[in-house]
Amino acid sequence: QVQLVESGGGLVQAGGSLRLSCAASGRTFGVYAMGWFRQAPGKEREFVAAIRWSYGRTYYADSVKGRFTISRDNANVTVYLQMNSAKYEDTAVYYCALGIGWGAITDNGGYNYWGQGTQVTVSS
Numbered sequence: 001q002v003q004l005v006e007s008g009g010g011l012v013q014a015g016g017s018l019r020l021s022c023a024a025s026g027r028t029f030g031v032y033a034m035g036w037f038r039q040a041p042g043k044e045r046e047f048v049a050a051i052r053w054s055y056g057r058t059y060y061a062d063s064v065k066g067r068f069t070i071s072r073d074n075a076n077v078t079v080y081l082q083m084n085s086a087k088y089e090d091t092a093v094y095y096c097a098l099g100i101g102w103g104a105i106t107d108n109g110g111y112n113y114w115g116q117g118t119q120v121t122v123s124s
């Protein structure tokens with residue numbers, strides 16, 4: 001089993017910055033990617049960003065490209081999401097995800113484990 005613990009959520013003004021962290025523990029052998037997804041009220045969970053664990057290639061949703069940056073700490077199996085130039089529409093619960101083996105890196109189904117979620121609220 002793998003446990004994911006997210007931190008760093010909160011309230012930020014539009015145009016401001018926030019940094020989310022997600023630390024993985026347990027049986028993380030074979031991780032192929034870690035990612036961030038978000039779910040706003042009344043909407044489906046959507047892909048935000050992901051990083052391939054072996055060589056660090058990153059993927060971003062068009063809505064966050066150029067504003068958000070995903071990075072990783074291999075030794076501690078931790079992933080970060082730096083959110084800059086925050087917008088009101090970034091308000092959502094943000095979920096960290098970890099995939100074992102292989103999968104569709106931008107899809108919910110490509111991940112085996114999920115964090116509990118952390119709330120990000122952007123005030124306009």
